[in-house]
Amino acid sequence: MPLTATRLRKRPRRNLITLLCGVLPILSGLGILYLQAERTLEQQSQQTSEELVGQIELMLDNTALAARELLPLAGQPCEAVKLALREQVTRRPFVRSTNLVWDNTLYCSSLFGAFEETVDPIAYHQGTLWLMNGNPITPDTALLIYRLNEGQQGALATLDGYHLANVLRLIGGETRLLLQVGPNWLTADGKVRPAPLPALPVARSNLTSSRYAFNVAAGFDEGEIWRYMAREYPPLFSLLIFFGVIAGTLGHWLQKRTTSPSHELQRALEAGEFVPYLQPVVQGDSKRWAGVEVLMRWNHPKEGLVRPDLFIPFAEHSGLIVPMTRALMQQTMHLLAPLVPQLESPFHVGINITARHCQNLELVQDCREFLEAFPPGVITLVLELTERELIEPTPTTHQLFQHLRELGVKIAIDDFGTGHSSLGYLRQFNVDFLKIDQSFVAMIGVDALSRHILDSIIELSGKLDLGIVAEGVETVEQSNYLAAHGVNFLQGYLFGRPMSGADFITALSAIETPDAAPLYGQPQSD
Template sequence: MALSVHWLYRPRFRLCLSVLAFLLVAALGTLAISWQTSQGLRKDHAASLAQSVYMVDMTLDNAAVAADTVNYLIGAPCTEETIQALRWQVAKVPNVRTVNLYTGDTIYCTSLFGEKIDFVSQGHYAGGQLMLMSGNAVTPNHPLIAYRHDVNGQGVLVGVDGYFLHNILRLLSQQKFLVLKVGDQWMDNQGKIHRDLGWPKGERMALASQRYPYEMRLVISGSDHWRYIFDYATASLVLFPLVGLFVAFMTYGLLGRFGTPVTALKTALEKKQFIPWLQPVVDGTDHKITGCEVLMRWQHPHSGLIPPYQFIPLAEESGLIVPMTRSMMAQVRDQFGPIAAQLPKGFHFGFNICASHFKDLTLVEDCKAFIDAFKENPVHLVLELTERELIEQTDITHSLFSSLRRMGVLIAMDDFGTGHSSLAYLQNFHIDILKIDQSFIGRIGTDALAGHIVDNVIDLAKRLRLIIVAEGVETQAQVDYLTPYQLEFLQGYFFSKPLAPNTFIEKWLKE
């Protein structure tokens, strides 16, 4: 559905299609439309099921890695060395919240509390391996999934953060009923755990994992068929035989409103609807402005300001993220270059980039043009690596990194601790800045495990002599917790939400 159909938006072609629709009404029937729509809808939903199983499998693979790593500790006494080995897996492996040792129905050693006796029945685990939980003693309202690795009645229990599973369901369940089912329990797209699944009315689809005892389920309701037609098969509406001329007029209007998602992004890019918003980054000690992160927003003419999580994944998948980022850099360059003298010395601008940017060398040209615009008062340009797609090590990649370093561009590891390759990036690429993910900062003071993770990440970054940015700082308690570490930079709503450029200039530069 990603074919370019920009000509559909031109009034002349819309009129021709409307006339053609009227002529074709008598020849094509409702049955053909219904069949075509059902096939497309099943295909898309099957793809959603496959994608959700793939992503959940990846999350559980992390738990399996943690369990396999401490496999040698099964049956070992709960000594300080054993506890440290368990805690190291929590700090090292993405998505893992706890690692525990058990024998029979007794948990006797945990990464969180050390030597602690707790009980859990082996019969509660689906397939003897997985169990959904609405929370634990530390975070009773924070869901997780327990992964059990058993060896002759003894083994390892790994708690996987339900936050990531919840995000998978939320991102893939738009306009559909999609749940994760483990045994007789299931998680909805709100992160709530339920027992016994009641199917809504509609066509049912399910896909079980080939590696773990769970399955993803969804339902295609009658309204889904109509929604699919309006979103992806507008031209098919002209085939309804009873609407005749009315359908021709409706087609003219609808073709001006609907298109494929990729087409909508292309049109928005051509009309310069993607605009930069800036979130201040402050000094970790005196909280004075030192830079900003440039965040993309979609200024839609009908829907208003659209946040990035609703369109960035598709932009990255389609490759449109590259020209969109180039537009962001050009807009910031053109607005802030003429007022470079107003910027504090050493001011930095951060832009998010992904794997698509590393497929050619145009990024180097964009960065050079940006830096050259601030010759009056040089700034630091920071490129923040995201991990939604893996950056492969190729000749182009290494050449690009080398060129960027020669220009003085700084590379930041964004959302550290949540991606699938954070440690690999630190090892394979020269990283200058490490940004601690807001999901850990946000739980400081409420989740002991999050505090341990933050402590370990800061220690790791300082050992590697990396600049540290704490993202998502929202409360005074979080500021007080981070202050003794004397971090270089802080960022979050405590200091400011993202602002439009003019507002940012008035509030942070002129004041």
């Protein structure tokens, strides 16, 4: 990598000095990173707990509302009220069944009609909630029962544990989440277990709902701090080694012969070495090109083409990602403008943005200039929110997204289902598209759990009226599965690898005729 190759070449020449002078900064740096990782995990655990409590409270709101509306009917004959019970199941999201109780006897069910069973109030935590491992109909599916009682009248509404497990999986990510109701607790595998709760030794967070009788616990297994550092801090480890190498007498020597990562990126930006590579996005049904995602590549004069994961973290850390993205948009604009007659309107152009882009309103002007280069309606600009840095919902951020919305710019959440803030973004920002991470797509036909998560994301997008893009489509089986489940757009090697501007023009010309479109349904070689 251009940012690290020089330091790796120089280190063997001064091994002794590196060993003597580099130990202290490396060890102190590791200590600082350890504390930072521990603090980050604690914040992540607390935030995840708050998100989980909020989501479960929303689900219980529907359940409680169903019970509240049915309570006045308790005591009436079952034949007269069973349709009302079933109506609540139909109308209320997440509600699986409803029941009426008279004098602690369940006598009418939305599932069975007239039915008689004794209700034990002691089984319900604080008299309202009971988390159980299933019933005779579905013994392997957890249930959360909400009880509402006034005098002899009572109403029960059941929340399907499948939805609870999905929320635990989608919100949790790397965090272990537990839902506890009384002596019982539920994990992301959908199984209910009795107390005590398992140990969560790292960054444990406990949060009790202020509205319902449940609490959640979030945390990590032993050793997660080191795993987090190994997963998130490799560039920083390189920097620690770098500081060790330049310590002492080598400092001046290396300072004259190498540059910092930000200086090297600045030099490359001024030299126009960051170029756009375009990967096709096709329509789920017809497989015709619907747009492209614009990816940044570094065309280094000595190292050749550099992958983005080797320099984007440095660009984000230094703040250069903003002018680099601006340059990328301008190059893409000049590339696509002459191709307008060949583009199917509206042609989607996706560009990644980070938290750095949301600190001021400069992005609005960049998008306006981009869109003004094309006739109205030809191009739909889609900004994809990445989660390497968390985008805070500040007044400036909300003003930015409002202006972008007025310009007609669409917002997508990239790699949905993997980042801990994905559901938070759905709540905080006006999103148009979800991009399913390729890790879920790769499990189609392989892993049932991942496929269930994929199906849940697709179902969620439908309920929220959001478009959906599946990334990493590499096989015909994956393509057919996603198309059959109503996924709007597909992206992956099956339809085309990221390509340079010249290759994109050639490929676009090749599919101008209708008969050429199926060519992009086959895998392409490197």
